Amino acid sequence: MHRSPSRNPPVEKEDFDLWIEAGHAEKHYWLDLWHYRELFFILAWRDVAVRYKQTVAGTAWALFQPFLSMVIMTVIFSRVAGLPSIGNAPYAIMVFAALLPWQFFSSALSASGQSVVSNRDMISKVYFPRIIVPTSSVLVSLVDFLVSLLILAALMVWFRFPPVWNLSALPVFMVLAIVSALGAGLVLTALTVQYRDFRILVPFIVQFGMYVSPVAYSSDLVREKLGAGLFSLYCLNPLVFVIEGFRWCILGGKCRLLESPMLVSLAVSFLLLAFGIAYFRKTERSFADVI
Amino acid sequence: MKEDVVIRVEGLSKKYFLGQRAGGAGGLRHVIEDAVAAPFRWAGRAVSGARVPRRVAEETEFWALRDVTFDVRRGEVVGIIGRNGAGKSTLLKLLSRITEPTRGRIGLKGRVASLLEVGTGFHPELSGRENVFLNGAVLGMRQEEIRRKFDEIVAFAGVEKFLDTPVKRYSSGMYVRLAFAVAAHLEPEILIVDEVLAVGDSEFQKKCLGKMHEVSTAGRTVLFVSHAMHSVQALCRTGILLNQGRIETMGPVGGVIAVYSNRARETGGGGDIASNRSLGLSLKTATLRQEAPAGTLVVSAHFYLDKTIPNAGLGIHIETADGVELCDLRPETTGLAFGDRKGPLHISVVLEDLSRRLGAGTYRLGLSFHETNWRTCLERTIIGEFVVPAFDVYASGYPPKYEKDGPVVLPVRLLRAE
Numbered sequence: 001m002h003r004s005p006s007r008n009p010p011v012e013k014e015d016f017d018l019w020i021e022a023g024h025a026e027k028h029y030w031l032d033l034w035h036y037r038e039l040f041f042i043l044a045w046r047d048v049a050v051r052y053k054q055t056v057a058g059t060a061w062a063l064f065q066p067f068l069s070m071v072i073m074t075v076i077f078s079r080v081a082g083l084p085s086i087g088n089a090p091y092a093i094m095v096f097a098a099l100l101p102w103q104f105f106s107s108a109l110s111a112s113g114q115s116v117v118s119n120r121d122m123i124s125k126v127y128f129p130r131i132i133v134p135t136s137s138v139l140v141s142l143v144d145f146l147v148s149l150l151i152l153a154a155l156m157v158w159f160r161f162p163p164v165w166n167l168s169a170l171p172v173f174m175v176l177a178i179v180s181a182l183g184a185g186l187v188l189t190a191l192t193v194q195y196r197d198f199r200i201l202v203p204f205i206v207q208f209g210m211y212v213s214p215v216a217y218s219s220d221l222v223r224e225k226l227g228a229g230l231f232s233l234y235c236l237n238p239l240v241f242v243i244e245g246f247r248w249c250i251l252g253g254k255c256r257l258l259e260s261p262m263l264v265s266l267a268v269s270f271l272l273l274a275f276g277i278a279y280f281r282k283t284e285r286s287f288a289d290v291i
Numbered sequence: 292m293k294e295d296v297v298i299r300v301e302g303l304s305k306k307y308f309l310g311q312r313a314g315g316a317g318g319l320r321h322v323i324e325d326a327v328a329a330p331f332r333w334a335g336r337a338v339s340g341a342r343v344p345r346r347v348a349e350e351t352e353f354w355a356l357r358d359v360t361f362d363v364r365r366g367e368v369v370g371i372i373g374r375n376g377a378g379k380s381t382l383l384k385l386l387s388r389i390t391e392p393t394r395g396r397i398g399l400k401g402r403v404a405s406l407l408e409v410g411t412g413f414h415p416e417l418s419g420r421e422n423v424f425l426n427g428a429v430l431g432m433r434q435e436e437i438r439r440k441f442d443e444i445v446a447f448a449g450v451e452k453f454l455d456t457p458v459k460r461y462s463s464g465m466y467v468r469l470a471f472a473v474a475a476h477l478e479p480e481i482l483i484v485d486e487v488l489a490v491g492d493s494e495f496q497k498k499c500l501g502k503m504h505e506v507s508t509a510g511r512t513v514l515f516v517s518h519a520m521h522s523v524q525a526l527c528r529t530g531i532l533l534n535q536g537r538i539e540t541m542g543p544v545g546g547v548i549a550v551y552s553n554r555a556r557e558t559g560g561g562g563d564i565a566s567n568r569s570l571g572l573s574l575k576t577a578t579l580r581q582e583a584p585a586g587t588l589v590v591s592a593h594f595y596l597d598k599t600i601p602n603a604g605l606g607i608h609i610e611t612a613d614g615v616e617l618c619d620l621r622p623e624t625t626g627l628a629f630g631d632r633k634g635p636l637h638i639s640v641v642l643e644d645l646s647r648r649l650g651a652g653t654y655r656l657g658l659s660f661h662e663t664n665w666r667t668c669l670e671r672t673i674i675g676e677f678v679v680p681a682f683d684v685y686a687s688g689y690p691p692k693y694e695k696d697g698p699v700v701l702p703v704r705l706l707r708a709e
Contacts (some may be wrong), residue, residue, distance in 0.1 A: 016398035042428040125411040213378040288390040
């Protein structure tokens, strides 16, 4: 061992596999992420397994919540307020087609926002790409989503509503739902680590988000009542595209997804993801110091 | 191979902020307040011409590490020692990539595994089996790799019977054994270990040291932080002594430990000898006084407890000047327990007749602090050296001496010789 490397034979930069330096983004980041890919599934598996062990009904709760929301929204918005459904689809199925991506988005957002703070011990004691933590909690919400597809199947049987060919495009819109959830989730995760205020803000954001997304009503209604100008503003919400995409897959009917305000919504989801990743990577290096 | 440097640390510094920013919460308020106040500051300056100061710096800077430079070669086992707060943990955190340096850089060659805590990522609800896979993945092992080593890991930990029990029902010893076993099977090229041997019973500690020795003889590089000088001495060939974030000395481990032990004795001015900040426990002063009759030693220690520590107890540890452990007397054995305590605590303990029990020579004494169930809340800290005077125990004209006869004096009496 020597105190001063300058007295040693000079060592070229390339001689080391890794240089850790202040403020330098690591070029190994994505490679590392690939190396740790299993951790991503293991953490998701842990969260699912723990939930099964601690609760009596396990995933039944994941089914119960969207089902109850569907019943309430159908009663209030269809029976009481008298809003129209899309085409000849039963209102319940129209609502549930939107609740699928909405429940996924909101639970992914809440879970990923908390994820880094609740895995604090790991963050401050061991290295792995931090982005795995919020991402794996999005994966947990995906499990709930798959389970609640069962309710959709049951509803379609109950209302004798046959599936349409559009249904085969559902995975594409699921990917878009993941893109939006991950983008928003990463931003919130990074903000929650630095400002715990966001722990309190997230439930509010989620509640607010449900009203500005076409969950309990169809976006056609917004277009009709608010006019094209305000509808464009409404479409800044990335979920508008995702939800209407789900409806198109499940209910069929005229495709209005390729109209320009809708495409804005699509673009916003990808911008959000790009910003989420960039912001998360910028802040994650100091997570262990501020957490 | 002389040029085979696997760790190169150059001018490494790490700055922390004390106060508001470190806490995280409350940060948003300041961001908003600053944003709201900005136009007023600007207006104020425009009107009066005087500068209105920005938020007074509540963020006091603190350099945990300052300009640290060293090289480690392949197969070297390096002990990092220093008092609490000297920067050891920060150095390990930087080397393990948990946090990034403020200045300077680190070059690493090969797979690095760090073990800063035993059982990181363990989930109490999951079974032992499940936790092995979880913990392995957190530490960077592949599932296939864990599957291959699973039986070996379980055997090392000795928890075969409890594999399907949730770890929340494990005893703390079992928990630690399982957690160390996973980490011990990592097989990295560079292993970074922090103080993990302080946990577990002594038999298990020996097993851990053995495992780490095995790792180092296999040509792997080990960086090891410990307060237990005997482990450092036994395991490492080179040592680095950190003091207030800087390297005070480095080189062959014996010399470095000697410098550290001397420093530990000069604890008169400022600061605590040792402290556990999270428990609010600190050792303020400690003295060793040799008294008449020869071989009597009085140990005085002044602790301060910010919070109540239930069932507080004192541990006494004696080792030889070259770091061989002689005894580690825990409060449950000696009865040196003081009930629930808070505030200042002055303790004086007398050790008598040392000359009849130890060979003449120089020894070191360390103290540790324990709470309920004798959990250690202040690691063993060497407080000073004492000299055991010669005493002719066997009335042979040759009093037993440490160098010649070893540290322990046992009563021997001739019964018969035919």
